[in-house]
Amino acid sequence: MTKMFQAGPPGKTIKSDCQVFYTPSSKPLQIEIESKVQVLFSDAIRKLAENTFAELGVKTGSVQINDFGALPFVMMAQIETVVKRAHPEITADVLPEFKDHARYSTSSVRFRRSRLYLPGNQPKLFLNAGIHKPDCIILDLEDSVPPAEKDAARTIVRNSLRVLDFFGSERLVRINQGELGMQDLEAIIPHNVHVVLLPKAETAEQVIAMDKKVQEILHREGITSPVYFMPILESALGVLNAREIAMASKFNIALAMGLEDYTADIGTQRTLEGRESFFARSMLVNAARAAGIQAIDTVFSDVGNEAALRQTVRETKALGFDGMGCIHPRQIKPIHEEFAPGEVEINKAKRIILAADEAEAKGLGVVAVGSKMIDPPVVKRAERTIRMAMDIGLLGENWKTKV
Amino acid sequence: MKKKYEFVKNAAGRQVPTEVNGKKQTPFQGVHGYKPQGNKATQAISSCSDYPMDGNKVVGSIKEALEKAGLKDGMTISSHHHFRNGDLVMNDVFNAASDLDVKGLMWFPSAAFPCHEPMIKHLDSGVIHHIEGSLNGPLGKYASEGKMDGLAVLRSHGGRWQAVQDGDVHIDIAVIAAPTADPLGNATGDRGPSACGLLGFGLADSMYADKVIVVTDNLVPFPCIPWQIQGQNVDYVVVLDKVGEPEKIVSGTTQLTKSPDRLYIAELTAKFVRAAGIMKDGFSFQGGAGGTSLAFAIYLKDMMKEAGVKARFVRGGSTKYLVEMLEEGLTDYILDGQTFDLEGVRSMRENDGHVNTSPFTSYNWHGKGNFASMVDVVVLGATEVDVNFNANVVTHSDGQMLHGIGGWQNCLFSKCTILPIPAFRDRIPVIVDEVTTIVGPGELIDVIVTERGIAINPLRKDLIEATKDSGLPIRTIQELKAEIDELIGGVPQKPNLTDEPIGVVKWVDGTVIDTIFKIEN
Numbered sequence: 064m065t066k067m068f069q070a071g072p073p074g075k076t077i078k079s080d081c082q083v084f085y086t087p088s089s090k091p092l093q094i095e096i097e098s099k100v101q102v103l104f105s106d107a108i109r110k111l112a113e114n115t116f117a118e119l120g121v122k123t124g125s126v127q128i129n130d131f132g133a134l135p136f137v138m139m140a141q142i143e144t145v146v147k148r149a150h151p152e153i154t155a156d157v158l159p160e161f162k163d164h165a166r167y168s169t170s171s172v173r174f175r176r177s178r179l180y181l182p183g184n185q186p187k188l189f190l191n192a193g194i195h196k197p198d199c200i201i202l203d204l205e206d207s208v209p210p211a212e213k214d215a216a217r218t219i220v221r222n223s224l225r226v227l228d229f230f231g232s233e234r235l236v237r238i239n240q241g242e243l244g245m246q247d248l249e250a251i252i253p254h255n256v257h258v259v260l261l262p263k264a265e266t267a268e269q270v271i272a273m274d275k276k277v278q279e280i281l282h283r284e285g286i287t288s289p290v291y292f293m294p295i296l297e298s299a300l301g302v303l304n305a306r307e308i309a310m311a312s313k314f315n316i317a318l319a320m321g322l323e324d325y326t327a328d329i330g331t332q333r334t335l336e337g338r339e340s341f342f343a344r345s346m347l348v349n350a351a352r353a354a355g356i357q358a359i360d361t362v363f364s365d366v367g368n369e370a371a372l373r374q375t376v377r378e379t380k381a382l383g384f385d386g387m388g389c390i391h392p393r394q395i396k397p398i399h400e401e402f403a404p405g406e407v408e409i410n411k412a413k414r415i416i417l418a419a420d421e422a423e424a425k426g427l428g429v430v431a432v433g434s435k436m437i438d439p440p441v442v443k444r445a446e447r448t449i450r451m452a453m454d455i456g457l458l459g460e461n462w463k464t465k466v
Numbered sequence: 467m468k469k470k471y472e473f474v475k476n477a478a479g480r481q482v483p484t485e486v487n488g489k490k491q492t493p494f495q496g497v498h499g500y501k502p503q504g505n506k507a508t509q510a511i512s513s514c515s516d517y518p519m520d521g522n523k524v525v526g527s528i529k530e531a532l533e534k535a536g537l538k539d540g541m542t543i544s545s546h547h548h549f550r551n552g553d554l555v556m557n558d559v560f561n562a563a564s565d566l567d568v569k570g571l572m573w574f575p576s577a578a579f580p581c582h583e584p585m586i587k588h589l590d591s592g593v594i595h596h597i598e599g600s601l602n603g604p605l606g607k608y609a610s611e612g613k614m615d616g617l618a619v620l621r622s623h624g625g626r627w628q629a630v631q632d633g634d635v636h637i638d639i640a641v642i643a644a645p646t647a648d649p650l651g652n653a654t655g656d657r658g659p660s661a662c663g664l665l666g667f668g669l670a671d672s673m674y675a676d677k678v679i680v681v682t683d684n685l686v687p688f689p690c691i692p693w694q695i696q697g698q699n700v701d702y703v704v705v706l707d708k709v710g711e712p713e714k715i716v717s718g719t720t721q722l723t724k725s726p727d728r729l730y731i732a733e734l735t736a737k738f739v740r741a742a743g744i745m746k747d748g749f750s751f752q753g754g755a756g757g758t759s760l761a762f763a764i765y766l767k768d769m770m771k772e773a774g775v776k777a778r779f780v781r782g783g784s785t786k787y788l789v790e791m792l793e794e795g796l797t798d799y800i801l802d803g804q805t806f807d808l809e810g811v812r813s814m815r816e817n818d819g820h821v822n823t824s825p826f827t828s829y830n831w832h833g834k835g836n837f838a839s840m841v842d843v844v845v846l847g848a849t850e851v852d853v854n855f856n857a858n859v860v861t862h863s864d865g866q867m868l869h870g871i872g873g874w875q876n877c878l879f880s881k882c883t884i885l886p887i888p889a890f891r892d893r894i895p896v897i898v899d900e901v902t903t904i905v906g907p908g909e910l911i912d913v914i915v916t917e918r919g920i921a922i923n924p925l926r927k928d929l930i931e932a933t934k935d936s937g938l939p940i941r942t943i944q945e946l947k948a949e950i951d952e953l954i955g956g957v958p959q960k961p962n963l964t965d966e967p968i969g970v971v972k973w974v975d976g977t978v979i980d981t982i983f984k985i986e987n
Contacts, residue, residue: 078892079892079893099892100864100892100893100894100958102863102864102865102959102961102962102985103863103864103893103894103958103959103960103961104893104955104958104959105959106959107955107956107958107959111955131892132891132892132893132894133893134893134953134954134955135954135955162952190953191726191727191917194727194730194917194918195726195730226953227953391726392726392730393726393729
């Protein structure tokens, strides 16, 4: 009896995705298509399916596609997934066109107040994610993807990186741990990933190994723009090694906290007050600052509780963090608002910037506000405060000329 | 045997039949093109001595009332849809007609809902010849498949009143389900176990039908106050155990959306209204019942509070969100065409500022003016919009006729009409080259707000000017279309339509603006 392979989400209540069933045989390839958008796209779907199988070199077997309005790059990924499940020896990738809007770059020092986690096997959540303007979008291959779907998620994420416009959000991917993570890097690095999140970082060696692998791939692909790293500390060992981990690569731009696993590791539970994680978070902030990189707090997962989210962000900011994780677009605005500088902070920054402008105009090497000398790092910090205030709309672009 | 139709091209460039259900039609002649002459329809003279002096018009059953009203083959029976999907009356009416062995009736509801699926057996058996009214759900599907004998005639709420007044539709028997009534036939919707708020959609029926039957489950001694329907227009009163299911009167469309994309669109819409200078003291707006419209009202409310701005009136579809605005003093009045939830019903009953209105005051083409054109801004839905801003609410891109018009066409006459809509649904684009069915001409549609940006109709130079420095993502409709077409993998193919019409869409003046054709199997 021949075995049937399948890819795509189970069930009947699917949106913007598809199921592909493939039974290898020696008969010429036969493709049956049922689609929710059949009337409008039957020709396009058939053409896409035929092309994708041809590019994978599959000429035989029978195929059933149940489509629920999948976009082309999703259907391509599901077809590639089912074919590779049936024929692991096939290594060809079917890549959708790399769009110009997917080629923008990032900066190591940009804001990372909010980072929105998106499960790697749920492409419908990717499509409009960028319109909500999180600072970072994380296409997750790790904990939000069940083990049996890792291959599908990797292909969907790869295609998304080439096709989707995330409207200026930084493009992050969280890879899996260990060997699986190395395979993830092979699949995603060539497609303009800005930052790789390394889960369960416990030693500097892990970061170094990842760094080596990434540089290998970049070199092979002839890519010159850097890929940055954000190791996630999720265990007692990781927290105690925070400093070494932070310093392990010049491409590290932040350390992130993962509290679910950390609290389990130290034998306690997460509370809203967070007393149990105070040490770990402070340790992380200090290690990150010592390495000159950003400190990013854990995910706030109670989507419905905006008041608690805001309270948590205030505490996070007070501890010295630059940002935190979220899982729903509606959390983005509260996070940005709470990370925004206060009025006193903004006014102080304004005075420093104006003084710096004046010093520059007069050709002075030293900035002074009143009788107080201002060091360059303080000016830099003030610039950052002003940019953040403008980003959230607290300050107009022409604040210098407007009274 | 398939009926042959002759077609003419109307002012919107669409092929429309010259005759529908045995009546000659006037093709659409432009937004303000058609003004019929002559007198309005009227009723036969009645004498109060023909009615019980004690004011008791109660009869034993719906069947008895229909018999007494002289029901016979080919007549038109009308009804209102204030009970929405919770109506328990109209299925009984046509079951009774079936028992009386009557054939070839026309049902003239202001709208039909999924609860009216049992009507299909009456359509199959010939008790009902055809339905003229908004067809939602299974009846829409039935008509889409070309199974109905006559054509579906889709009218707006205002267009329904217009059709009654200019004689396009003559109602033989009006059945008015009423949450509370007295034996004379005075009736109200704002109280009783099946309270639905108001009965405005049944008002024309009560004034113009030959015979009027009020059906209630809450008979009170005379007088029923308020009398939204006047007993002097009523022939018979029938008392049933239950006329409506309150939990279904509140429709699913009054749930606030949880979709982050829809909320974003709603917020962007409110920001546009503020940036365009529309949101100022004494302004007015109308929000519908869809999730995005509700969210719009909530965002606008916050902005009004922040700016210290108060509206003179708000047009409902009322919901608890509008009621909160009224009770917090953010508007002087709610002028309400239908109540969508129980808070709306309570408010209408208790608050003098919450006023019940009818399509006559709000929407009617044959009125000496109406509210619709006085509203500063309305937000409405659409299934499709084309690059010329023409919009569709009755069919989907695949050709299926699935929705009614409601007050949508009438609202287009506001000073600023905004359609907050997602740029695509699954893989289906909302912005197209040409809409499947024109329901609203592009010259009346001012702004499209999608999650991918805002497009302003080039005719509205004032709005373009007012918002050019707003920082809002304003783009051309062509740019939006190009972005979505690229995402979905190119322009979709067209449905294969036959040349067999299954319905027509009327413009607010009674002319035919477009034809809905059967889809090829």
